[in-house]
Amino acid sequence: MSRINSQYRLAARPVGLPKPTDWEYVEEPAAEPGEGELLIQTTYLSLDPAMRGWMNDAKSYIRPVGIGEVMRAGGVGRVVASHHPGFAVGDHVYGTLGVQEYCRSDGRGLTKVDPALAPLPVYLGVLGMPGMTAYFGLLDIGRPQAGQTVVVSGAAGAVGSVVGQIAKLKGCRVIGIAGGEAKCRLVVEEFGFDACIDYKSTDVRAALRAAAPDGVDVYFDNVGGDILDAVLARLARGARVVICGAISQYNATEPVKGPANYMSLLVNRASMTGMVVFDYADRYAEAAAEMSGWLAAGKLRSREDVVEGGVKAFPEALLRLFNGQNTGKLVLKVADD
Amino acid sequence: MSRINSQYRLAARPVGLPKPTDWEYVEEPAAEPGEGELLIQTTYLSLDPAMRGWMNDAKSYIRPVGIGEVMRAGGVGRVVASHHPGFAVGDHVYGTLGVQEYCRSDGRGLTKVDPALAPLPVYLGVLGMPGMTAYFGLLDIGRPQAGQTVVVSGAAGAVGSVVGQIAKLKGCRVIGIAGGEAKCRLVVEEFGFDACIDYKSTDVRAALRAAAPDGVDVYFDNVGGDILDAVLARLARGARVVICGAISQYNATEPVKGPANYMSLLVNRASMTGMVVFDYADRYAEAAAEMSGWLAAGKLRSREDVVEGGVKAFPEALLRLFNGQNTGKLVLKVADD
Incomplete structure (x- = not known):
């Protein structure tokens, strides 16, 4: 052979x-x-x-x-x-x-x-690393409560699309941020988010003010950069920011842009926490079992x-x-x- | 009259x-x-x-x-x-x-x-707002464990000097950051910190590498700016960053400098949390009682x-x-x- x-x-x-x-x-x-x-x-x-x-x-x-x-x-x-x-x-x-x-x-x-x-x-x-990242990042670090507002960037992506769907299953109001009209339509129509902001054609800060008038309780960040700053400016009291990635910065040839609005963490008694999915290896089976159930029941789209x-x-x-x-x-x- | x-x-x-x-x-x-x-x-x-x-x-x-x-x-x-x-x-x-x-x-x-x-x-x-800020910011948000390394900026100031002393009382290794040789001497000799880095004459990043070779478990930030970035670059796994203030930015006429190294939160599974002392009003008496005891016993200098x-x-x-x-x-x- x-x-x-x-x-x-x-x-x-x-x-x-x-x-x-x-x-x-x-x-x-x-x-x-x-x-x-x-x-x-x-x-x-x-x-x-x-x-x-x-x-x-x-x-x-x-x-x-x-x-x-x-x-x-x-x-x-x-x-x-x-x-x-x-x-x-x-x-x-x-x-x-x-x-x-x-x-x-x-x-x-x-x-x-x-x-x-x-x-x-x-x-x-959904049953691999992106799904595990979404599941543990949202539930363990973001800790959303029913009725709270969850914002997800990279909402049409492998992680973001699952984060938003799980947040919906937990009774949250979910706002996605994605690039382009087609992705935003997908995020709302296929993944069931309540709204999606097209950062390419919209002022994200103004759109968030309209979509999340009471502020953002959980922000799941996949992108960093200006979008992170825009969401920081709209945090609710006690908000949790999950730092999962920063795709806007990965190919930057200039120094990384730090979040200028980080003092919003103080004003709003909020936290920003990094997560790496590998830390949850001993709980993957638990997450996979629950997500397989959601997939089978048609509650989660892959x-x-x-x-x-x-x-x-x-x-x-x-x-x-x-x-x-x-x-x-x-x-x-x-x-x- | x-x-x-x-x-x-x-x-x-x-x-x-x-x-x-x-x-x-x-x-x-x-x-x-x-x-x-x-x-x-x-x-x-x-x-x-x-x-x-x-x-x-x-x-x-x-x-x-x-x-x-x-x-x-x-x-x-x-x-x-x-x-x-x-x-x-x-x-x-x-x-x-x-x-x-x-x-x-x-x-x-x-x-x-x-x-x-x-x-x-x-x-x-010590028995007023700065003391309360130090007490609750360090113990509630920073949650230092005996043997861990705590770094405090503004170490010669009203809040920082108390943060470091409490961290010492809890069995931590404590490194201050302050401006000028006289302040650094005070921080070590009067407030009992293990070391103090003079940010005016020293490369903070290199000095931290030497003073905290295993990384920083708790960083209590009073200053923001470049010093926050330098400490972020040295976080230990699971570190807690307490955002108490950003005095380096308060009088800035240019946009606030966000912490470019914030992705260290992800790499190190660390968190950055803002605190406002007023939230602890119903526990001031508890803190004042404990700190009065430390003052009376000569364990805490005001x-x-x-x-x-x-x-x-x-x-x-x-x-x-x-x-x-x-x-x-x-x-x-x-x-x-």
Whole structure:
């Protein structure tokens, strides 16, 4: 059997938006699994804003991808060879497979997933990291109460769309912020938010004043920058701001813009708290069980943005996250299910 | 009896540092207390950084002082006339007396204080708002644990000096940040901090790296600006940042500088929370009792910076807060005890 493994390895630290030349495309024979190991063929790769941060040589919540290393990515795949007692050929697994077609593994960090319960891309979305991030960030850090006003930026994205839907399930009034009329319509019509502010065509501060006249009790921030500042200016007393991401700043070549309105935290006795989903690993099963129930009952919608083209299409596909093209969970299809 | 009341009334909204002409100095006969009222002669006025914010016409945690109104100030004074059953001539009281020599009151918001238990200025410092701010901000929001590292800016000031001393009493390692060698010496020698960084002569970030190699668990921020950013860059996992003030920004004529390093909250799963001391009014007595005990036992030092000159000296005295001249609690002496 000769399996060719196509990969992208990190070649350079990007400045601003990643360019194709920031990775090296390599094809080589797939590694053979040894004793206690297995080989996984990637079916879908998860493309996430966080990947941009992993490319920087900076201290963060996870070590940077090294130059020459396979680009880090989560994904689902099928076991195609196994000398591991816990995994059989044909099993579907989730894990940090990397941007490559084949991944050799000793089984650590892999979770089996069942394509009969949910389509495989859903394990990268609502039932994967974005869903876990939304669930724990909102419920554990945001702590919304029924009747409160929750604002979510990146509302059409993989995390934001789930945050808003969970907040609705908890009885909140939910306002999204997204870029463009089409995304805003999706946020309201498909994800059921009460309102959505198009930051590209609207003065966000004025729109928030109209949509949240009593202030914002929970703000789930995926974007940072001017939108964070606009929401800070509208906080309600005792508000909780969840810092989940800052996509507006990830490709900035100028210094990060700090939130000039942070003293609103004092005026409103509010808090701003950062979260990293990995801290909740021992509770993923609990969240997945509850969200699977909501999915099955039609109370939670999962939306995936599946890009075809295999591993080779990775650099271009990733840019969809940063140029506003993506809605829902962005995944790259690498092989048939 | 003809008592002349000298006052400062707000005359203009300052731009940048307050100028003497931002207030109008007025002398007029003191009001006569009516039925159920009393007249207080101010002995000491509390001069606080927050006063600068009260002069702005902006939504905040308290309404702005109106143009033409007596400038708001806390103070202690002696009852010199009373038609109020709760107060007798000779009683000493704490309250929002205003920048004036005589204050007519219906008794609401006044607290009796005992000059036999502590010198009157202490009721404006450790046993007053600065002490309450330090106590609740540190213990309720900062929640330091024994063995953790606590950093305090404005460490030689009324609030910061008490924050650090309480943190030491709780078994923490305490690092102050202050401006100038003399203040830093005071912070270490008189207030017992483990170390103090002189931000005027030192690279704060490098000094923090040396003084807090394992990171900062609690940061009590009185200053904002570059120092807030420097400490954010050094947070430990799960750190708590208490936003108490931002004196570096109060007189800024340019937009407030937001903390560019706020994403450290995410990397370190940290939180930044604003506090306003008034929210703890129903627990002041509890804090005052504990801090009086520490004062009596010599475990807590109170330091007051008493400026002479009476009401008339107010505008110039206030500037001591903003030009770095002040250490400890700044009070203006208006009359003999």
